[in-house]
Amino acid sequence: MREVRLVYFAWVRERIGVGEEMVSLPDTVVTAGDLIAFLKTRGEDYEAALEHENVIRVAIDQEHVEHDEPLGSAREIALFPPMTGG
Amino acid sequence: MDSALITVRVQADDFDTAAEIEALSAGRTDIGAVVTFSGLCREEKGQLSALELEHYPGMAEAEIRRICEEAVARFELHGATAIHRYGRIDPGHRIVLVIAAATHRQAAFDGASFIMDYLKTAAPFWKKEHLKDGTARDWVSAKDADDTARARWT
Numbered sequence: 001m002r003e004v005r006l007v008y009f010a011w012v013r014e015r016i017g018v019g020e021e022m023v024s025l026p027d028t029v030v031t032a033g034d035l036i037a038f039l040k041t042r043g044e045d046y047e048a049a050l051e052h053e054n055v056i057r058v059a060i061d062q063e064h065v066e067h068d069e070p071l072g073s074a075r076e077i078a079l080f081p082p083m084t085g086g
Numbered sequence: 087m088d089s090a091l092i093t094v095r096v097q098a099d100d101f102d103t104a105a106e107i108e109a110l111s112a113g114r115t116d117i118g119a120v121v122t123f124s125g126l127c128r129e130e131k132g133q134l135s136a137l138e139l140e141h142y143p144g145m146a147e148a149e150i151r152r153i154c155e156e157a158v159a160r161f162e163l164h165g166a167t168a169i170h171r172y173g174r175i176d177p178g179h180r181i182v183l184v185i186a187a188a189t190h191r192q193a194a195f196d197g198a199s200f201i202m203d204y205l206k207t208a209a210p211f212w213k214k215e216h217l218k219d220g221t222a223r224d225w226v227s228a229k230d231a232d233d234t235a236r237a238r239w240t
Contacts, residue, residue, distance in 0.1 A: 010140055010212035011225050062145035064208065078142060078210075082228030085139070085146075085170060085211025086125055086182055086202060 001026060004071070006039075008049070009080035012056065015049035025071075032058040033067035035077065055082060090158045091165040094151045096141060098173040101183055110165045110187050117164050119194040123184040123202055129177035135218045137226075139172045139181070142210035146170065153204040161197040163188050168201060170211060203236040 007020040029038045036053050039046045050056055058065050059078040071077065091110060095101075103124060111117050127137050154166040167185040175181055182205070186197030213226040 007142070009142055009210065010214070059142070059145060059210070062142070062148055064149075078145070080142070080210060081212065081225065083207060083210055084213045084226040084228055085141070085209050086206035086232075 004074055005076045007076060007078045009078065011081055012049045012079050016045050030070055031067065032060070032065055032069050032071060032077070035071060036067070036079070039079075050079070056080070057082060090163055092151065092154045092158060093165075093167040093169075094147055094154060095169045096143075096146045096150070097169065097171060100171070100180055101169045103180075103183055106167050106169065106183060107185060110167050110185055114164065114187075116189065117187045118189050119191040120185060120187045121191070121194040121198040123182075123198050124180055125182035125202075127175045127177050127179050127181055130215075133217055133219075134177055134215055135220075136177070136216045137175045137181070138214040138216060139175060140212045140214065141170070141172045145210050146172075149209045150205060153201055153208065156204075157186065157197045157200045160200065161186070161188060161193040163193065163197045166197060166201060168205065170205070170209065172211065174216075200239055203232070203239060206232045207236045 001024045003022055003024050006023050008016050013019050029035050036050050036056060040050050057080050060074045061076055107120055107122060111120055150168045154168055157163060158166055163186050165187040169183045171181055184198050184201045186194045188194040188197060215224050215226060
C-alpha cells in the first residue's frame with residue numbers, strides 16, 4: 001500500500017463530491033487506468049464520475065499522461081474531463 | 087540576438103491588451119510582426135448570464151508555458167504572451183489573450199494559432215455555463231473541432 005494525493009476537477013469533482021483526498025493504493029494498482037478501475041470500486045459516486053473511462057484525462061504530478069502510464073512514485077494524480085478553456 | 091520573452095499568467099483579474107503588447111515588444115528592434123488573439127465570453131443568443139472557469143492551479147501555468155516554449159522553438163518567435171483568466175466571467179468580457187511576436191507575419195500568425203489550438207485542448211481549464219433562467223448550469227463539452235484544429239500541427 002502507498003498513499004497518494006488525488007485531485008479532481010469540473011464534473012469529476014462534482015460527482016465524486018470532493019476536490020482532493022489522500023488515498024491508499026493497493027500494490028495491484030500500477031497504471032493510471034488501474035487507478036480509475038480501483039476508484040470505481042469505492043462507491044456509486046466514483047462509479048458515476050468515472051463511468052466513461054475513456055474520456056477521463058489523467059495528470060501525474062501536473063503532467064498529462066495516457067491511461068497505460070505507470071504511476072511510479074507519483075505524489076499527486078489528477079483526474080478530470082476533457083478541457084474546455086480558451 | 088535577444089532571447090525570446092515568454093510571459094504566462096493565470097489570474098482572476100482582467101488584463102490590458104495594449105499594455106501586454108507593449109511589454110512584449112518595447113525596446114525590441116528584431117520584431118517585425120505581432121499577432122494578438124483575444125477570447126471573449128459570448129452571450130449565446132441571450133441565454134448565458136456568465137461563464138465560470140475552473141482551473142488546475144500550477145498545472146495550468148506549467149502547461150501553457152510548455153505550449154509557448156514549443157511555439158517559440160517551432161516558429162522562431164521572439165516572444166509569446168499567454169494570459170488566461172479563471173473565476174466568473176460575464177458576456178462581453180475577456181477570457182484569454184495570446185500574443186506572438188516574430189520577424190515576419192506568417193510566423194506570428196502561426197505561433198498565435200498554434201498556442202491557442204494547444205491551449206484549448208491541453209491547458210487544464212473547464213467552463214461551466216450559468217444561464218439567465220437560473221436553473222440550468224452545465225459544463226461545456228469539449229469539441230471535436232478543437233481536436234481537429236490541434237491535429238493540423240502534427
